[in-house]
Amino acid sequence: MMANRREVLIAGFGGQGIVLAGYILGKAAAVCESKEATLVQSYGPESRGGACKAEVVISEEQIDFPRASNPEAMVIMAQEAYHAYAAKRQPHCLLIIDEDLVDPNEEKPGMKLLKIPATRLAERLGRKIVANMVMLGFLTGVTGIVSPEAMREAIRTSVPRGTEDLNLKAFETGYEYAQKFVAAEVISS
């Protein structure tokens, strides 16, 4: 019924390219891996405060309910978004935060929490605006929700012309950063 349904929530504030990140993730799954995918963008009071959220659902079959109500991963790039969504996650949900922008202030042993200085890594590449691509690389590396090849193709065909290399470099940075966690087997479900 919900064959291989996978959900991801990406949240931060306006200007971080949250929705573009969600768009690219869905595109990678749908266009490059022939799955079904949906992206929900919500506006409303939260977005008026500058908060921004993208919900991506990927499935082998048609998606009737496109909300990420039980995501396997949350990518959180702002403290406000952390307060809004992280508390509602299920225990199995992997929480990925930008460690310079989000203070989880509740770290418990066994908590599925991974930290990456995504914005700082992006700044080192010259443009902090590509922190979203660093996050996508990290998400891809630690979850395998889509293949890195599909992500690269989706990035290449979605970012503004002339910025492909920078965005792909940011993706690779995040993907490589994930390898240390994968190697250390920090992520066990």
Added chain:
Amino acid sequence: MMANRREVLIAGFGGQGIVLAGYILGKAAAVCESKEATLVQSYGPESRGGACKAEVVISEEQIDFPRASNPEAMVIMAQEAYHAYAAKRQPHCLLIIDEDLVDPNEEKPGMKLLKIPATRLAERLGRKIVANMVMLGFLTGVTGIVSPEAMREAIRTSVPRGTEDLNLKAFETGYEYAQKFVAAEVISS
């Protein structure tokens, strides 16, 4: 329960700015009119064929189900999209088509169908890419789903810098085109 829930479906093919049109409609309602709004973008087999769809839901309260399963209006900018969605509409649904791109081939008396040469009007403004804004102007004029002021503000803050005037001009063109239908009272619910 579904206080003032309003749904719109916009569909066409890739490159027509379908999702941007949906984004702007949601933003106008949410940011400029303090309502709740969601936008769903679907990928999947249909989008691989080049088809593109945006579902916008606007409400006075939180939106749990963001699908436009019973839209009050469909804006259709491609024949393929017409075949995919128009047949599924409810009788009360207003069908808006780009008359140069879509052949409804079933016109019945009393059918809620409005035609506008949106792409042709956009071409006259110099850029057919703004046909989506012509459609937004027309939709605003005939449905009043959001105020024209909110739409103008949402357009101004959403389109690429330097293209505001062209996009706003396209919006006004569609909005004015709507007035002849409004004046003739073609649209009666």
